[in-house]
Amino acid sequence: MTASKKRILVLDGLRGLAILLVLLFHGYSVWDAYYPYKRQFSEIILFKYGSLGVQLFFLISGFVILMSVEKTPNYWKFLKNRWIRLFPSMLICSLLVYLTASFFYERPFGIPELKSLLPGITFINNGILEMIFKTDFPVLELSFWSLYVEVKFYIIFGALYFMFNRNIALLGIFLLYLSACILQIFIFHNLIHESGLLKTYIGSFIHFGWFVAGALTYMYYQKPDKKTLLAIIFTVVCSLFYAYKFQDLILLIYLIAVNLVFFAALFWEKFGAIFCTRLFTFIGFISYPLYLLHENMLIASIIKIHNYFPQIPYFLLPILSSIFIIILAYIVAKYLEPVVQKQLKKII
Template sequence: MPDKRKRIEVLDGLRGLAIVLVFLFHGYYIWDAYYPFGKLYAGNVLFKYGSLGVQLFFLISGFVILMSVEKTPGFWTFIKNRWIRLFPSMLICSLIIYLTGGFFYERPFGIPELKSLLPGITFINNSILERLFGTSFPVLELSFWSLYVEVKFYFIFGALYFLFNRATALAGIFILYLSASVLQILIVYHAFTETATMKIYIGSFIHFGWFVAGALTYIYYQGREKKYLYLLIITILCSLFYAYKFQDAVLYVYLIILVLIFLGALFWAPFGVLFSGRVFKTIGFISYPLYLLHENMLIASVIKVHKFFPQIPYFLLPVIAFLFIGSLAYGVARFLEPALQRVLKKII
C-alpha cells in the first residue's frame, strides 16, 4: 500500500514544480514588452509553455479534493473548509498587491483600483461581476483566473458528491468539461459566433477534465484497480482537447510530459524522491501566496532591479525578483495565513 506521508510530500513538491513553471512563463516569456531583455528568451520551450504549470495544479487539486471530500461529513463543512483554506491568503495577498501598487507602478496592469479587490476576495470572475453590477472591475492579477475555476469545481463537485455519489460527481464534472470542449471546437470551426455568455461558460469548465484526471489518479493510487487506470488514461487523452484551439503540437507534448511527471512522482518512488526534497517542498509550501503575489510584482521588480543595477545579467533579474517575492510569500504562508485561519475557525 502507498505511504500516505510520502504521498503528501510528493504533492507538495509537485506544487513547487507547478509554480516554478508558471514563474518561468511570466518572468521570461509572456511580458516581453516590459522586460529589459525583450524577446531574448522567447525561443525557450520551457519558458514559452510554462503556463501549463496551472494544469499541473489542477491535476493536484483533483487528487487532493477527492481525498478531502471523502473525509468530510457534509457539503457545507467541505465548502467551509475550502473557504478557510483559500480566503486568508487571497485576502492578505490582495491587500499587499493593492497597498504596494504605487511602489510597483511598473506593473503591466497599472496601479490597481480599490474595486479590483472584489473579484479575488469573492472568487468570482471579473466578467461575471461586470455583468451583475453593470460596471467594470479592473483586473488585480490575471493569475487569479485559475482560482475562480477551482472554486466552481469545489461547489459543483461537492454538491454532486454529497447529493449523489462519487461516480456521479466525477461524471458530472467530466460532462461539463466535454460540453465546454465541444463548444470551443465548434467555435474554432465557425459553427457558432462566440458570445460573452459562451466565453464565460467555456472559461469556467474547459479545464475541468484535469480535475477528473487528478481524482481518478487518487482512486487508482488507493486501490490499484485496472478499470480506474483505463478511465484515467481515457480522461487524460480527452482532457488534452481543451487546448485544441491552439493547434500547437509542442504544447501537447509539454502537457503529456507534465502528466507523466505527475504520475511518475506518485507511482515510481525513485522519481518521487526528487519532489520530496527540501527545495521543491519549500516552494510547494509557499506556492499559493506566491502564485497570488507574483505576476505583476515580478515584472515591476525586474524593471526596478535592472534600473538600479544594470550590470546584473538579464537571466538573473527574474530570479532575484522571485527570491524577493518568495520571501514575502513565505511570511504569508508561515505566519499571516495560519493566524487568520485560526481566527476564522473560531468564528465560523
C-alpha cells in the same frame, strides 16, 4: 516515513514544480513587451509553455479534493474547510498587491482601483461581476483566473458528491468539461458565434477534465485496478483537447510531459523522491501565496532591479526578483495565513 506522509510531501513538491513553471513563464516569456531583455528568452520551450504549470495544479487539486471530500461529513463542512483554506491568503495577498501597487508602478496592469479587490476576495471572476453590477472590475492579478475555476469545481463537485455519489460527481464534472470543449471547437471552426455568455461558460469549465484526471489518480493510488487506469488514460486523452484551439504540437507534447511527471511522481518511488527534497517541498509550501503575489510584482521588480543595476545579466533578473517574492510568500504562508485561519475557525 508513512505512505500518507510521503504522498503529501510528493504533492507539495509537485506544487513547487507547478509554481516554478509559472514563474519561468511570467519571468522570461509572456511579458516580453516589458522585459529589458524583450524576446531574448521567450521562445525557450521550458519558459514558453510554463503556463501549463496551472494544469499541474489542477491535477493536484483533483487528487486532493477527492481525498478531502471523502473525509468530510457533509457539503457545508467541505465548503467551509475549502473557504478557510483559500480565503486568508487571498485576502492578505490581494491587500498586499493593492497597497504596494504604487511602489511597483511598473506593473503591466497599472495601479489597481479599490473595486479590483472584489473578484479575488469573492472568488468570482471579473466578467461575471461586470454582468451582475453593470460596471467594470479592472484586473488586480491575471493569475487569479485559475482560483475562480477551482472554486467552481469545489462547489459543483461537492454538491454532486454529497447529493449522489463519487461516480456521479466525477461524471458530472467530466460532462461539463466535454460540453465546454465541444463548444470551443465549434467556435474555432466558426460553426457557432462566441457570445459573452459562451465565453464565460467555456472559461469556467474547459479545464475541468484535469480535475477528473487527478481525482481518478487518487482512486487508483488508493486501490490500483485496470478499470480505473483505463479511465485515467481516457480522461487525460480527452482533456488534451482543451488545447485544440492553439494548434500547437509542442504545447501538446509539453502538456503530456506534465501529466507523465504527475503520475510518475506518485507511482515511481525513485522519481517521486525528487519532489520530496527540501527545495520542491519548500516552494510547494509557499506555492499558494507565491502564485497570488508573483505576476505583476515580478515584472515590476525585474524592471526596477535593471534600472538600478543595469550591469546584472538579464537571465538573473527574474531569479533575483523571485527571491524577494518568495520571502514575502513565506511570511504570508508561515505567519500571517495561520493567524487569520485560526480566527476564522473560531468565528465560523
